[in-house]
Amino acid sequence: xxxxxxxxxxDSHCHFHPEATFEDAHKFAAILNNSxxxxxxxxxxxxxxxxxxxxxxxxxNLKEKNLIVPxxxxxxxxxxxxxxxSEKPSKIDHYNSVLKPPPTKELLSQLPEPLSxxxxxxxxxxxxxxxxxxxxxxxxxxxxxxxxVPKTGFLGNPNCKEEEKEQxxxxxxxxxxxxxxxxxxxxxxxxxxxxxxxxFANRVQKQVSIHCVKAHGAxxxxxxxxxxxxxxxxxxxxxxxxxxxxxxxxPRDKLFFSFSNWINGEREESLKLLINExxxxxxxxxxxxxxxxxxxQNKREEYLNHLLGIYQKLNQYIDFDSLQVKxxxxxxxxxx
Numbered sequence: 436x437x438x439x440x441x442x443x444x445x446d447s448h449c450h451f452h453p454e455a456t457f458e459d460a461h462k463f464a465a466i467l468n469n470s471x472x473x474x475x476x477x478x479x480x481x482x483x484x485x486x487x488x489x490x491x492x493x494x495x496n497l498k499e500k501n502l503i504v505p506x507x508x509x510x511x512x513x514x515x516x517x518x519x520x521s522e523k524p525s526k527i528d529h530y531n532s533v534l535k536p537p538p539t540k541e542l543l544s545q546l547p548e549p550l551s552x553x554x555x556x557x558x559x560x561x562x563x564x565x566x567x568x569x570x571x572x573x574x575x576x577x578x579x580x581x582x583x584v585p586k587t588g589f590l591g592n593p594n595c596k597e598e599e600k601e602q603x604x605x606x607x608x609x610x611x612x613x614x615x616x617x618x619x620x621x622x623x624x625x626x627x628x629x630x631x632x633x634x635f636a637n638r639v640q641k642q643v644s645i646h647c648v649k650a651h652g653a654x655x656x657x658x659x660x661x662x663x664x665x666x667x668x669x670x671x672x673x674x675x676x677x678x679x680x681x682x683x684x685x686p687r688d689k690l691f692f693s694f695s696n697w698i699n700g701e702r703e704e705s706l707k708l709l710i711n712e713x714x715x716x717x718x719x720x721x722x723x724x725x726x727x728x729x730x731x732q733n734k735r736e737e738y739l740n741h742l743l744g745i746y747q748k749l750n751q752y753i754d755f756d757s758l759q760v761k762x763x764x765x766x767x768x769x770x771x
Contacts (some may be wrong), residue, residue, distance in 0.1 A: 442460045444742050444755035446454065447478045447693045448575070448644055448669045448721035450484040452728040453591030458488040458745040463727040464496035467503075475764065477503040479724060480575040480644060482510035484550055487558065487725075494566045502769055506574040506644055507559040509552065511554045512582050513589055514628040515620045518549040518550065533624040542616050543667060545588035545595050550630065560563055561640075570768050573636035574644025577667065578625050578654045583615040629657055642767055644669050644693070651677045659684055667691045667767055672721050675708050684713060689769045693719035696744035703748065711750040718753070719767060720745050720760055 452459070467477075481487045490505055497503070509517055515533045518524055524532070529549040531537040538546065563571065570600070587595035636643045642665035647654045651673035658666060666685060671678065671692050681690055690714060699706050722741040729738040746757065764771040 439671045440526055443473075443761045445473070445476050445478070446536055446697070446718055446721040446722050446726070446742060446766065447667065447691075447724050447762060447764055448480060448532035449477055450480050450482070450575075450724065451489050452725035453482075453486075453589075454458075454593070454728055455489050455725075456593075458487060458490035459727055459731060460688070460715040461496060462731050464493050466730045468496075468498045470502075472502050474499075474501050474652060475504050475570065475768065475770065477502050478506060478572070478721070478764075479676065479726070480510075480646070480769075482505045482575055483507060483513035483516065484555070485591065486594070487555075487643065491562055491565075494562070500566060502568070503672030504570050504572060505562075505568065506572040507562070508574040508576040508626055509555065509630070510575045510645070511577050511579040511620065511625050511646060514625050515584060516547060516589060517551050517552045517555065517628060519552055519627055519631065521551075521553065523551065524549060533621055534618040535741065536617055537619050538584075538616070538618050542618060543583065544593060545586070545672060547588065547592075547594070552631055559635075570770060571645055572642045572768065573632055573639075574642075574666075574667070575646050576629055576632045576643060578622065578629060578648075578657075579620075580622065580649040582619065582648070583621065584618045586616050587614075622653065626653070626657060631653075633657060633661050633664070635717075637664060641665075642667055642725055642769070647671075655680060655684075656660060663689075663692070665689045665769065667693050667719065667769060669693045669721065671709070672698065672705075675705075675712065678709055678712055687714050687717060688766060691717050691719050691763065693721045694745050694749060695721045695723040696741045696748070700745050700748050706748065707752045710749065713753075715753055715755040715759055716763055716766070718749060718755070719763055720749070720758065725735060 481490050494500055526548055563679055646666045720742055
């Protein structure tokens with residue numbers, strides 16, 4: 436397989452592992468310092484309070500900080516951990532308000548004290564100033580109607596009981612239901628967290644990387660209030676009609692559809708129909724996987740195969756090369 440696409444492709448959406456530790460962030464930085472990755476290759480999301488600090492460590496230790504484009508966000512799967520406003524609510528009042536049905540005593544015991552979204556924004560601005568970041572984004576943010584809160588309180592909770600954590604990791608897929616509580620984050624709370632992050636992105640004039648599951652209409656209604664934002668629809672799984680609405684509403688250079696192999700590549704008929712509606716200049720490639728973990732485990736080839744896999748599938752339906760993908764990426768972060 437030729438190596439040229441690896442140079443020109445980029446990963447417009449990847450992650451820290453949910454259980455990433457500060458030690459892992461140091462290891463990942465050391466690996467990247469010995470890699471030959473190109474500028475702006477890894478568009479690395481944050482999703483909650485722990486991986487935000489992993490991002491700080493990574494940036495602190497990278498020799499070439501522009502290997503990554505940091506993204507700062509609260510993912511809908513972690514939105515219940517955050518409160519709005521300047522007054523901190525009590526733990527029980529907060530979670531009773533944002534989770535339906537309200538958490539059991541067992542779930543409440545695993546959940547942390549609620550975190551301030553305002554303090555989160557201030558911390559982001561601290562990191563932007565600390566590293567003089569010019570290229571960064573807001574993400575991963577969005578809405579998710581299907582998500583149920585894990586029995587451990589949140590994915591990757593380092594404070595949950597070790598035996599419960601091991602049980603969760605060892606369970607087979609058919610037993611997945613046992614890992615989850617019945618509680619969901621209310622859509623009203625998700626929307627409020629999402630709106631505040633859209634507003635923050637609008638203020639700092641940065642692009643947003645957006646997650647959506649079964650809430651495409653509601654999400655579109657929120658995003659369209661910010662016509663100046665550059666919007667990256669990550670691993671888009673909405674309908675073709677919804678995609679057409681996005682395309683009619685947003686200018687081509689402000690709207691991007693980012694495709695992953697393990698999500699979009701598995702839905703090839705839907706992928707083909709969607710690609711037929713898009714301008715080649717709106718297409719991005721992504722892995723949507725835990726890049727730090729794969730690199731630490733010396734599985735770099737597995738990681739790169741995710742990017743090559745979706746690139747090759749896209750090329751079955753549209754004639755474009757990896758240089759176009761790279762140009763699209765640069766446009767998406769306002770680098771050209």
